[in-house]
Amino acid sequence: MTAALSEGVQTSPAFTPRVFSGIQPSGGLTLGNYLGAMKRFVEMQGQGFETLYCMVDMHAITVWQDPEALRRQTRELAAGFIAAGIDPEQSILFNQSQVPEHAQLAWIFNCVARMGWMQRMTQWKDKAGKNQQNASLGLFAYPALMAADILVYHATHVPVGEDQKQHLELTRDIAIKFNHDFETEFFPLTEPVIEGAATRVMSLRDGSKKMSKSDPSDASRINMTDDADAIAQKIRKAKTDPDALPSEAKGLEGRPEARNLVNIYAALAEQTVDAVLRDVGGKAFSEFKPMLSDLAVARLSPISGEMARLMQQPDEIDAILRKGSERARTIAAPILKQTYEIVGMVS
Ligand code: AQP
Secondary structure, three states: OOEEEEOOEEEOOOOOOEEEEEEOOOOOOEHHHHHHHHHHHHHHOOOOOEEEEEEOHHHHOOOOOOHHHHHHHHHHHHHHHHHHOOOOOOOEEEEHHHOOHHHHHHHHHHHHOOHHHHHOOHHHHHHHOOOHHHOOHHHHHHHHHHHHHHHOOOOOEEEOOHHHHHHHHHHHHHHHHHHHHOOOOOOOOOEEEOOOOOOOOEOOOOOOOEOOOOOOOHHHOOEOOOOHHHHHHHHHHOOOOOOOOOOOHHHHOOOHHHHHHHHHHHHHHOOOHHHHHHHHOOOOHHHHHHHHHHHHHHHHHHHHHHHHHHHOOHHHHHHHHHHHHHHHHHHHHHHHHHHHHHHOOOO
């Protein structure tokens, strides 16, 4: 039996409705992170869930991070969360490494998950590339840590972008195997929440590649800290095709770059793609791109302005994250303790 909380979102009554999600401080925040994840995080606040949002710094170091850059990016990401609308009183905002229960539960899950499951993960294949022997063990085990991030809170819902869907399925597989092996129903089967017009924002330079913080080309992405000129220039130079925009969504088939810009517009305007195309169908990109730039600047500049202001007060950011990790531990510690008991570890 399930109980409806908000439109389209269901939860099992056996578990407290609880949202967990994280973002890696592996670079500056992108428009992809904002539309695919952070905007959704804000929308789920105050909707009948407890909400926990995390800077997943332990995930970030699965590939090399300069220590000074990691510190700066972690604070900048926290500033981004708050500037985008996460209220650190209402939600629990914290840094993953400061809640050791994540790593402790991850070890148990390393012993539950199978090598074959990990080898199938497309993120592992993409990030390790052809040189798997030289990739870190942490990168391979990444999905088990992600499962621990979620299940150490018995989170029932995880808002993510499309690229994380496979990892969420693996989280459910780990919960199912743990519950089966130990003859329990201790871990919930967490629901991914992948919704909206921009669950997969693509590179501005290549409509077949995801927009990403770590793409070597800065022109491929809009950073949340970009100023109005940089946003306008990147959109002006974004790859497109020579045709005018269609009036219906099916006219975007086979036109990945056009689809991407329309999806971004729809997500920023909070309209459906069909509604956007009803207005802009027939326009050339030379007309549409300035509309998109104006909208992006209007939506993003209040956030980047607030991020810059918050970054002037790093001690305040650190205090918010410390308080968040203390609150997070009050939920995680008893769940870990019970897990140890189920597994047979003597305390
Ligand atoms: N392009 C995207 N479109 C929609 N959602 C996206 N997300 C990331 N890129 C897009 C969502 O943002 C959340 C946090 O992602 P992450 O930082 O944990 O890692 P990622 O998915 O690997 O993001 P990046 O920007 O590509 O980071 P790097 O370059 O370090 O690997 C997730 O919910 C993700 O779906």
